[in-house]
Amino acid sequence: MDNLKGLNFDPHVSVDCVVLGYDGQQLKVLLATKSDEAPELEYNNVKLPGRLLRVNEDLDEAANNIVSQLAGARHPYMHQFRAFGSPNRTANPKDVLWLENATKQKIGRIVTIAYLSLIRITNRTKSAFNDSPVEWFPVSEIPQLAFDHNEIIDAALREVQRLSQMRPQLVFEMLPPRFTALQMRHLFEQIQRRELDARNFAKLVLSKPWIVPLDEWETGVSHRSARYYKFQANKVKK
Amino acid sequence: MDNLKGLNFDPHVSVDCVVLGYDGQQLKVLLATKSDEAPELEYNNVKLPGRLLRVNEDLDEAANNIVSQLAGARHPYMHQFRAFGSPNRTANPKDVLWLENATKQKIGRIVTIAYLSLIRITNRTKSAFNDSPVEWFPVSEIPQLAFDHNEIIDAALREVQRLSQMRPQLVFEMLPPRFTALQMRHLFEQIQRRELDARNFAKLVLSKPWIVPLDEWETGVSHRSARYYKFQANKVKK
DNA sequence: CCAAAAGTGTTAAAGTTACACCCATGT
DNA sequence: ACATGGGTGTAACTTTAACACTTTTGG
Numbered sequence A, B: 001m002d003n004l005k006g007l008n009f010d011p012h013v014s015v016d017c018v019v020l021g022y023d024g025q026q027l028k029v030l031l032a033t034k035s036d037e038a039p040e041l042e043y044n045n046v047k048l049p050g051r052l053l054r055v056n057e058d059l060d061e062a063a064n065n066i067v068s069q070l071a072g073a074r075h076p077y078m079h080q081f082r083a084f085g086s087p088n089r090t091a092n093p094k095d096v097l098w099l100e101n102a103t104k105q106k107i108g109r110i111v112t113i114a115y116l117s118l119i120r121i122t123n124r125t126k127s128a129f130n131d132s133p134v135e136w137f138p139v140s141e142i143p144q145l146a147f148d149h150n151e152i153i154d155a156a157l158r159e160v161q162r163l164s165q166m167r168p169q170l171v172f173e174m175l176p177p178r179f180t181a182l183q184m185r186h187l188f189e190q191i192q193r194r195e196l197d198a199r200n201f202a203k204l205v206l207s208k209p210w211i212v213p214l215d216e217w218e219t220g221v222s223h224r225s226a227r228y229y230k231f232q233a234n235k236v237k238k
Numbered sequence C: 001c002c003a004a005a006a007g008t009g010t011t012a013a014a015g016t017t018a019c020a021c022c023c024a025t026g027t
Numbered sequence D: 001a002c003a004t005g006g007g008t009g010t011a012a013c014t015t016t017a018a019c020a021c022t023t024t025t026g027g
Helices: A059-071 A093-103 A149-166 A168-174 A181-192 A198-206 B059-071 B093-103 B149-166 B168-174 B181-192 B198-206
Strands: A009-022 A027-033 A050-054 A077-084 A111-118 A132-138 A211-217 A227-231 B009-022 B027-033 B050-054 B077-084 B111-118 B132-138 B211-217 B227-231
Touching: A009 A059, A009 A149, A009 A168, A009 A181, A009 B009, A027 A181, A050 A059, A059 A077, A059 A111, A077 A149, A077 B077, A111 A149, A111 A168, A111 B111, A149 A168, A149 A181, A168 A181, A181 A198, A181 A227, A198 A211, B009 B059, B009 B149, B009 B168, B009 B181, B027 B181, B050 B059, B059 B077, B059 B111, B077 B149, B111 B149, B111 B168, B149 B168, B149 B181, B168 B181, B181 B198, B181 B227, B198 B211
Parallel strands: A009 A111, B009 B111
Antiparallel strands: A009 A027, A009 A050, A027 A132, A077 A111, A211 A227, B009 B027, B009 B050, B027 B132, B077 B111, B211 B227
């Protein structure tokens, strides 16, 4: 992590990002895996993308920096949802060692500000963050992570569940430029962890001005082909 | 602020608490006023109660510590609602000077974790915090505060507005042991910044199992006397 | 008896939930 | 022709919003 050396980092505050995406099948979260610099650490070698805050760097700025770097997009949707500061969160010496190795600083307890980001998975999504390879993991198969990152993801999943009810248009940040009604519904079902009635769901979202039906249909399926829709962000008001 | 000296404070992270209460008339917020140690500082001499985080202290623990000290109660309702970390928040040299004077540490940018707390105003509410006198200010008459504390209060007021819709029982943390329907409604009206229909409001809250009518009535008013109710926390489910 | 606030019910509109059949396509 | 998922409407119920008159009390 040479790009971390020599810069002015605050060794007490970090920003971690729960980046969610949808590949058309599953809700996924972007996780960084340990670089090979310290192969002696066998466990907890997967974590959320994040880093220490720079001196004079705003929280939103740091998060936007991290996520836009990963997403390959300028202004991905994100918002801060909670700070985590338990003294136990850096209790595992292996986690701390990894971080100290990477930052060349002595690390004590770190308060982290957690962000939720919803992005579209594209081939512009970068495959590395600060020299750690990153990978999409289905949220149903998240391994044990470093620090308290499992707890942070749990909180993020509750947050996106809440969002999907209060501001459903945000969920469409994760869908591709065109998508079928089934894809929409499957994504909402995974977020809300319950089955949704297809007719009621269609009524609800298709009545929104920001869901626009296209004159394009699925091809190559052995059943009636589904219509494509697009999301029109500028039709979302207030 | 001798009680701050000699302890191990993290000079990068603080906890600030927006403590709201209701005196039967107005929604109020508890603010600390500068002690007389530095009378040369003329402006921004009022701020939120809060302090730097101690090394190895949990965020919730720090906030609970601050508020229970002020409220004179063991477990006041509170929750973290947002972190503020703009590099500009400690831009005013007067604010920083005050803090450096109090902590005897060199202060740079501080990330603060903001908590919202809803308490009952009683005569057990302490009148000082870390040697600074504290005072209840009507939320409609908040002066210019130190740091970004006006912005933090604005965010807290939006948070309590949201809470009053989603978990109305929390609002009753601010009401006295017995209260009239009018008092309830006035409090909700101030939180939501709109008038509420008296009949609909009565229907809504009086139908809740945790609002219990008492056989006690207002006295000494020159009109029909109002019934008292109490809040029964153990009837709140889930 | 007057002034002031307390207390109380109905209706309309909007939103939510449950539920079943025919259609288009590929094999 | 069959298997697969696509697409569509209605009725019951629940929730929310609007709205006015009679009662009680003190002065």
